[in-house]
Amino acid sequence: MTALAPPPVGVRPTTNGGRSNAPVAWMAVPALAMFLAFGVVPLLGVLFLSFTTWDGIGEIQPSGLTSWRSVLSDPGLPHALWVTFLIMALSWLAQTPLSLLIGVFLAGRQRYREFLAILYFIPLLLSSAALAITFKALLDPNFGLGEGLGIELLRQDWLGESKLAMGVVIFVVSWQFIPFHSLIYQGGVRQIPTSMYEAAEIDGAGRLRKFFSITLPQLKYTIITSSTLMVVGSLTFFDLIFVLTAGGPGDATRALALDMYKRGFQANLMGPASVIAVILVLVGLGLALLLRRLGGRGDESQLEGA
Amino acid sequence: MISRRNFLNLGVGAGAAAALAACGSEGPGTSGGGSKAGSASYWFLTGQPGEGIRQHAVDRFNQANPDAKITATTFQNDAYKTRIKTAIGAGQAPTIIWGWGGGGLKSYVEAGQVEDLTDWFGQNAAVKDRLFPTAFGPATINGKIYAMPAETVAPIVLYYNKEVFEKNGAKAPETWDDVMNLVTLFNGKGIAPFSLGGQSRWTNMMWMEFLFDRIGGSEVFQAIFEGKANAWSHPAAKEALTKLRQLIDADGFVKGYATITADSNADQALLYRGRAAMMLHGAWTYGSMSNDGGDFVKSGKLGYMNFPVVTGGKGDPSSTVGNPGQYYSISSKATAEQKETAKKFFKDTVLNDAEVKEWIDSGNIPIVKGTESSFASSKDADFLKFIYDTSANAKNFAQSWDQALSPTAAEALLDNIAKFFQKSGGISPDQFITNMNGVIGK
């Protein structure tokens, strides 16, 4: 693996910062090489393909800005961007408060809560494809949950109406990932020193005040980490949507990743698909930078920072 | 999607599953072998019963021709589509290319990747004459034949629940007006007129295929297929789409149809449980309905017929749509010896008596003329005869649109069909026509 690519930059040990005198940079080389080979090189490849026309069968023909023009003038693009944003925002809004709440609850040390934590974990084990199949069957208006429980309200055209379909996607995403984020929060809460609560108690602080003045600020970095995972992760929801709604109804849930797959692998338009891929990467980068800035994480240790 | 249509799975229950399990444990999807000059490679799809029958054909050929063997490699449906495309693009195609004809084949032809078999069929008229003439449609690109039609037919059939019809004093529809009257009748009784697995998109497409054909005849879609500018603007297209819109608006399809998928077979369950009166679906659903529907099929409650006529329409009432066959092409990059081997395979082994028997035993109708006697004793003889007659007598057997068109156009088509079928906020016929004209010839 390490032989795949040579280190691209001369590695010279420095004593800068007084942290290390021995050469350590080489230790980063294997990871860098792997990432260059299967992350950066393909990224450049996508950039290149975005300036070509290729149906996946014939020759790859350079065609300048043709693909870019066709994608940028396609009303499908702003729509896909909007859908992507919507999924990102809604799934964050749905997951964060619930995960926080359940996480705080789970942080209690009662035994039954540990048992609950095991059960909560199950959705995380199921692949998105399996989940999508399950929920599709459960939402069937004639043979699904509505029929089984005899609840008329559950008999909707769940995947046939744009708003409902979006709601279903968000719900399934939350169903799958809230457990994970709850566990993160549980861990975070357990790290908060009890002394802080005791001090607040002496000051006569109420439960709510303690939550907002101790728990929440102490969890700042946990929230940022969990949000980063949620937001960046939401860009990559592909298999779930692919199997659950296939982007439908119409194009109501066609997010960027799915749009790319459909154009490239189903419609044989590799050029435009690559354009979408480049846009997807740009969006992801923008978000990551934004979150980093929000997080304000420098090189300093967390303990000092907090 | 295509794999579903490929097999008329009369026996898809435990039997086929066991057969599949047996095949799965055979080891790598490669068998046969030998690297002699005449050895040809052949890629085809997994999935029973087709996989076993295809493999048996290869085995028979290899036994008879020890000097020029065929090496088979099997692929799962969607993986195959990706893989074959790339392999052909990279000039590494197998000698024999298994396919669906139509738009996919056309893209190979345009890239100069498959052999022209017109002359070969000229010299071997006997091979050609024993097959259904309609099967050659999707193999023919610009008047030349580029593939050997093979395997089985799967027309689309209008099924209905006889019990529900009798209870409500309804008669099987003969015209489109009858259809619309039945919609009113059944809706009044609280029964869904038509079952539809609308999330699967191609299920909706079958309705368009029939209406276009019945109203405007086969030339409407032919013009689209040939890439004539604005071919979707044909008045018959507008009329067909308007009629379809009326059907949707009149609640012709079961409530929540856009949430129902065809893969789960929930659409079939609606029909055999009497919650929907009718269903337009592929011939292959007969098998799963007789498996899962209790005594529904056995006791003769399942009615089936060809699509009704539209009064005043130009189309021939005998015409049908669906899968007229599967298609074997020869890579133009193969060596002369390999091509010879492939042709010998086509001539001697493909759809020979042994293979025909296997297809019929699995509940399929092979594309070979004069097989009626073979299925007379089957418990499903009536249905098999109906499928045979429909296919053999069809004036025109239109290939499913999504397979006839290029992948690019097909994806746009399915997309617009999904939007057209949205109950609220769906696109209008005019919008559909404009959108589809935009991808003509792509």
Place this chain on the structure above:
Amino acid sequence: MATLTTHARTADPSPEPEATLRRGSRRWTQRNWIGGSFGWVWLLIVMVPIYWIVITSFKTSSNYFSQNPMVPPSEPTLENYRLVIESDFARYFLNTTIVTVGAVIPAVVISFMASYAIVRGTGQRFLRYTNSLFLMGLAIPLQAVIIPVYLIIIRLKMYDTLGAIILPSIAFAIPLSVLVLTNFIRDVPKELFESMRMDGATEWRTLWSLAFPLTRPALMTVTIYQGLLTWNNFLLPLVLTQSPTQRTLPLALWSFQGQYSVNVPAVLASVVLTALPILLMYAIGRRQLLSGLTAGFGK
């Protein structure tokens, strides 16, 4: 009913702070009943689909549409499980295990090494750029580069091998692992490194004898998280392999669906069989996972 209320909650989380506000005057010693009731309601939401998966996996396919979906099968059958196991489940399971172990262990080891280098070599331009590159990588969705990855794998003549899934999986596990691990290694007191250096230990030795044990919880977390992602990965096996011998579980599940389009219960039986072993592992190792999560993300 409960499902309904919480579904509405999921879509609109705003009522929650209000509810908390109203109860603001209560004393903290009281039970956290908002969290508590959510905990139980959420359990219900989690368990209903899982209950359905389990009971349906014991139904026959003709039972599936003729019975109330929420009622246990009138004539339970093991047929679906037999079917799945006989359809080469063991091989798919083995393949998935090979891919997961083969991808996650190297990924975590090289990420750990890189993280150590990045923390210890702060100020070196090469390492700073490397770190930024990884941070950027956090934002590259696998889907975006799948086409070139596919072409590279074909070039390497690795198409349709388990290695084809492993290599890109390693690459895409690196950014997040490095992010988490660097954060953690930074918390190791500098004096410890200093004293190791005074003792004349090489960086390589310091890495394994000092940083490794101190970072173990975070390493666990990263391993488990990446393990789950790799275990359930769908896109890479879909695009990079084709033959049944190289199939992994999520893909097998999906192709079951195509082949047994009739047989939803069989699909669900394979879902159960796929999830059981990991659930067992989780039940056994949950304490470590929790401490790992605390260490890795929870700050």
